[in-house]
Amino acid sequence: MSARKSVRQQLRLLPVVPSVLLLLFFLAAPVLWSFHASFTNAALTGRNARNPAWTGVDNYARLLTDSAFPASVVLTVVFVVASAILGQNLLGLLIAGLMTRARKPVSAVVGTAVVAAWVLPEIVAAFAAYAYFSKDGTLNQLLAGAGWAGADWLYAFPMVAVVLANIWRGTAFSMLVYRAALADVPQDIAEAALMDGASGGQRLVFITLPLIRSSIATNLMLVTLQTLAVFTLIWVMTTGGPSNASTTLPVLAYQEAFKFGDIGYGTAIASVLIVLGLVFGIAYVRLLKGDNR
Amino acid sequence: MHRPARLLVALLSAAVLLATSACSPEQPAAENRTLKIVYQKTDSFTALDTLFKDAKKDFEAANQGTTVELQPIEANDDDYGTKLALALRSAETAPDVLYEDTFKVRSDVDAGYLLKLDSYLEKWDDWKTYNEAVKAAGTGDDGSIYAVPLGTDTRGIWYNKKVLQKAGIAVPWQPRTWDEILDAARKMKAADPSVVPFNMYAGKASGEGTVMQSFYELLYGTDSELYDQQEKKWVVGSQGFTDSLAFLKTLYDEKLAVTPAEALDANVWKKVFGEWLPQGKMGAVVEGSYSPSFWQKGGSYEWAGYAEDMGVAKFPTQRGQEPGGVSMSGGWTLAVGADSKNPDQAFQFLATALNKKNSLAFTVASSQIAVRSDVAAEPDYLAANPFVKDVSKLVSVTHYRPATADYPRISAAVQVATEAVITGTLSPQEAAEQYDKTIRDQVGDAKVLQK
Numbered sequence: 115m116s117a118r119k120s121v122r123q124q125l126r127l128l129p130v131v132p133s134v135l136l137l138l139f140f141l142a143a144p145v146l147w148s149f150h151a152s153f154t155n156a157a158l159t160g161r162n163a164r165n166p167a168w169t170g171v172d173n174y175a176r177l178l179t180d181s182a183f184p185a186s187v188v189l190t191v192v193f194v195v196a197s198a199i200l201g202q203n204l205l206g207l208l209i210a211g212l213m214t215r216a217r218k219p220v221s222a223v224v225g226t227a228v229v230a231a232w233v234l235p236e237i238v239a240a241f242a243a244y245a246y247f248s249k250d251g252t253l254n255q256l257l258a259g260a261g262w263a264g265a266d267w268l269y270a271f272p273m274v275a276v277v278l279a280n281i282w283r284g285t286a287f288s289m290l291v292y293r294a295a296l297a298d299v300p301q302d303i304a305e306a307a308l309m310d311g312a313s314g315g316q317r318l319v320f321i322t323l324p325l326i327r328s329s330i331a332t333n334l335m336l337v338t339l340q341t342l343a344v345f346t347l348i349w350v351m352t353t354g355g356p357s358n359a360s361t362t363l364p365v366l367a368y369q370e371a372f373k374f375g376d377i378g379y380g381t382a383i384a385s386v387l388i389v390l391g392l393v394f395g396i397a398y399v400r401l402l403k404g405d406n407r
Numbered sequence: 408m409h410r411p412a413r414l415l416v417a418l419l420s421a422a423v424l425l426a427t428s429a430c431s432p433e434q435p436a437a438e439n440r441t442l443k444i445v446y447q448k449t450d451s452f453t454a455l456d457t458l459f460k461d462a463k464k465d466f467e468a469a470n471q472g473t474t475v476e477l478q479p480i481e482a483n484d485d486d487y488g489t490k491l492a493l494a495l496r497s498a499e500t501a502p503d504v505l506y507e508d509t510f511k512v513r514s515d516v517d518a519g520y521l522l523k524l525d526s527y528l529e530k531w532d533d534w535k536t537y538n539e540a541v542k543a544a545g546t547g548d549d550g551s552i553y554a555v556p557l558g559t560d561t562r563g564i565w566y567n568k569k570v571l572q573k574a575g576i577a578v579p580w581q582p583r584t585w586d587e588i589l590d591a592a593r594k595m596k597a598a599d600p601s602v603v604p605f606n607m608y609a610g611k612a613s614g615e616g617t618v619m620q621s622f623y624e625l626l627y628g629t630d631s632e633l634y635d636q637q638e639k640k641w642v643v644g645s646q647g648f649t650d651s652l653a654f655l656k657t658l659y660d661e662k663l664a665v666t667p668a669e670a671l672d673a674n675v676w677k678k679v680f681g682e683w684l685p686q687g688k689m690g691a692v693v694e695g696s697y698s699p700s701f702w703q704k705g706g707s708y709e710w711a712g713y714a715e716d717m718g719v720a721k722f723p724t725q726r727g728q729e730p731g732g733v734s735m736s737g738g739w740t741l742a743v744g745a746d747s748k749n750p751d752q753a754f755q756f757l758a759t760a761l762n763k764k765n766s767l768a769f770t771v772a773s774s775q776i777a778v779r780s781d782v783a784a785e786p787d788y789l790a791a792n793p794f795v796k797d798v799s800k801l802v803s804v805t806h807y808r809p810a811t812a813d814y815p816r817i818s819a820a821v822q823v824a825t826e827a828v829i830t831g832t833l834s835p836q837e838a839a840e841q842y843d844k845t846i847r848d849q850v851g852d853a854k855v856l857q858k
Contacts (some may be wrong), residue, residue, distance in 0.1 A: 164519055353611070355671055
């Protein structure tokens, strides 16, 4: 490689410098800071507030003996699997599939209704969901109108309520991804399959799904990471209660760091959340890799 | 790594280093000083906002060239504490004067957030008018004073006379034991099944309200305690703790209090003050001396008839043992930030905000119990609401929270225990055992005393 060429190559990298700088400064640095804090006894107040000491893996050791932690990991996985992987993902695919066949006005109305929940700011969507599920809320009034006695959903079935709320809020994203993917499926292949006498189900399993496989993996990755980080929705609807019955990892981390002022312990929980995100992420990347045949 | 990439990384690291070192703070100019005042304001609590606006006017008129910058934080007590702590963490964002809950004083002194005020208070004549017992609220572990109390409060039983009379209970009512409370509550339930006879808060949603306005009234009326002051250790395994949980369980199981679901709503207190008591749907509740501030003219839940309809009783001890009653006191203080660049001015402002005129106005507006003897003697204060005398009497049987740095965790563990009991998740015995385990985990065996 001649010297001039390498200088030119380096100059070509110049335009990305600002964005890489911003990424490092606003994303990597806080993540690293938080990871570092999880090995200290940093606190909001008290003796360790301004001069935290290095405590090694103490915080992580404490996680293992904390009764709230395993339950919280399970709830987080349940929340992600039920509301993102099954709920948003499958419902989004179903709506997108139906919309490709529906008449224009029908699909426009459905699309608007679904997207409406998604464009709301999270706090507004959270309060709407709270108003819907709360004891004197919309759902119970509808049920009462139909002659059924409602329940206090947020108290009796907090996880079901937040899962449904998150499906309602996030399905639009999956729907949009799948609409775009389905629109790219070549018509002639589907027609050829039809000629060969493939049923609708067979066409879906053997033609459509393999063709949109990379969209599925991408979508799963995005909705999983979004759902792992959901905090506002749960905080507003149930505050993680009753008795921690809907305390996912972000809620637990917030409580430890800001309610009890234990920044070190809170960031340790947040680090576990990052690891959980990595586990899901790696699984999806594997799924994508199979594409490069 | 490719050569160009390596170069890029080197470039970037250098840039980041440069960027971070260039962010050093600028010194403020001396001639136009600014004092930053941080305090809490909510839609139902504006008395403090008024106090500081008045103090700002007085202070700026007397001190040309100094600007007072008021920074109200609109949040509930918990979130206010969090936001304040975040602001205090760095010297750049720390306020000069701050509004501080008494139970955070000690841990914030430990953290080095608060300025020692002894030398200032010596020169401040008004300090002599402060009640000795209340001065302790602003004292750090070293015996120095770090915060000046704004007012204090007590807690008792607030009952609706009409509901009690309907059930054939004579007013004024004064239960002597826990059982007498249950008897009265059962009578009210029998007379009118639609009323909530006797409410005591429980669960995490009510936060500090659950311990201050419910659990501690029970626990401090038993022969056990939460914290051993001599040993400086937290008490576990006490009979009184289990008994107190059992009392709450009885109250909730027999539907003498609100439903568990209502209790776990953070806004339940608003319904207590705004709907249930005024509408005669609740017989009694354990609440603070500040209750009239919600009902009097200009309060969030104006109720002209409260003076007629409501009464106050002492919360009894478990079996009527001495001293015959229990109350809890908290209250808030003003403190000066340790990083204040103008500490003298900051204290001057604090003194202006707490002078007799401002103290009196604030004490009356927020239904506080006066901490200055000259304010306590003012006719305006004594006539502020019909219950001033009743709630001031409770000072004789009151307790303060053990305001150590790990107190918030203990409080949370108590709240969890009450929640587990009223929801039926655990029996009082199991919940007490879980509490003991949590405390041991949180503060370590060395700080725990088995009783």
